[in-house]
Amino acid sequence: MNAAPETGYGQHVAIIGLGLIGGSIARGLRVAGGAASIVGCVATTEDAKRAVELGIVDEATTDLGKAVAGADLVVVAVPVGAMADVFADLARAMPAAAVITDVGSVKMAVITAAREQLGARIGRFVPGHPIAGTEHSGLEAGFGALYEDRRVILTPTPETDRDAFAAVEALWRALGARVTEMDAAHHDEVLAATSHLPHVLAFALVDTLARMAERTEIFEYAAGGFADFTRIASSDPALWSDIVSANRDAVLPVLDRYIGDLEALRGAIAGRDGAMLTSAFGRAKQARDRFASQYIQDQG
């Protein structure tokens, strides 16, 4: 039995930005086979040429107006800080009925930018965030299976049209993702804790060690645990600077809480308070083991 491809998201899809996230959407849509055309918008003519060569999209252009001219659905997959400018251009160039969604890792800042730039089209806008990624970025980094069995959080505004929401939901379903709805402010708090804070901590650790005199040797004697722990510190610096700045108000409280807890642990280490250390580490292990058994499919 061959199920007909899911097409509730429209025939013509335009993707602004073909990096890890946008490029993976394009590749996944190809495989799913429901869209009549996929057009990509990128920054340079070289990337446009390369995107078509790689078979990611049917057409690629550096001209946003051209990219979205016939679009039913526009996916904005650029860094959060670049979205306001893209929205301003879209408000001028997009067909009136087209649905617009984004993939930004922060939702409140993107919604504010959308309200300011999209004007009367705000009802067509469905804010979204796929909970999937790797530490790689750029045109070559994407892959079609990135969203399979992953969660995508949609954070509609009070103005969001029902049919626009349904179209974006259909897009992610076609890519194999599981869609959840959430309040935007709450999304930003949850992601500050599980994603933005860990990135800051990993970047900070590697930077601290890299600036120590013995740095070469330090890395030479690091093992598998260190490799896993620091993987996310190989992520794109500009993208993550952008994310933590845009989500500052949610990142700071959880960062402060962490620094406070770390200082308490420091006290316990200084005082060789084994009972306190064992109980804090034990609570952590219990929570991590529960997380692993519930949410990680591919445990190594």
Add this chain to the structure above:
Amino acid sequence: MNAAPETGYGQHVAIIGLGLIGGSIARGLRVAGGAASIVGCVATTEDAKRAVELGIVDEATTDLGKAVAGADLVVVAVPVGAMADVFADLARAMPAAAVITDVGSVKMAVITAAREQLGARIGRFVPGHPIAGTEHSGLEAGFGALYEDRRVILTPTPETDRDAFAAVEALWRALGARVTEMDAAHHDEVLAATSHLPHVLAFALVDTLARMAERTEIFEYAAGGFADFTRIASSDPALWSDIVSANRDAVLPVLDRYIGDLEALRGAIAGRDGAMLTSAFGRAKQARDRFASQYIQDQG
């Protein structure tokens, strides 16, 4: 061509503690095939029975004296904090010529304990630490290939006999490891940075999040980056409490340096200082990428 198994470590090997580290040594020696007998010492008769059933050792006992009676080489693979007691028993029970080595993650504290307990036998003692492990522990956690292509750091004291050092080097070679020699205090500083600090940071993060009101939801929306970042927080709490306490004097300075750097980043986030964030994250990415390309064989 079948190379004769490496046997420079002696015919009769006793391993005190058959957890992840000791059990992996036993399993690896079985495969290497150079020892005439491998005897394990464990805490309970159930574990002794199970260890023989699993085929990890030829014999297992809860009686340390029995375990080491005919040994050429004794490997102590218990938590760092338990080593002093084991050394005290060994000083009474071990044949005079037997070589003794340990696998503890901290070296200065173990050497101090060895000096206090081993007395005249201190020349037979070769402190060691395999840079290999997983977040699992116990009798079932070990595997014979754990040390293949891994580094083992030996930190001999001025008293260490040359032949004892050579025997322990031969043991690790037989298991496929690469042996390096290092000063014990320096070892403790390097490992504080690459292993002990990351464990503290990972335990602290998971504990911070687990104690937040929204904890269930937080973990539900965590992705692959979080799973990798927190893997080491599934390690044994008592073992790691023991390690950071034993290595307190090396852990505190690098932890303080880290907290200072994290507070500077906090200031940059609060001030939305994108340039500062991008440059710190960028230095980290550069160092992590270099580390990955030089030292990680099995990149995902």
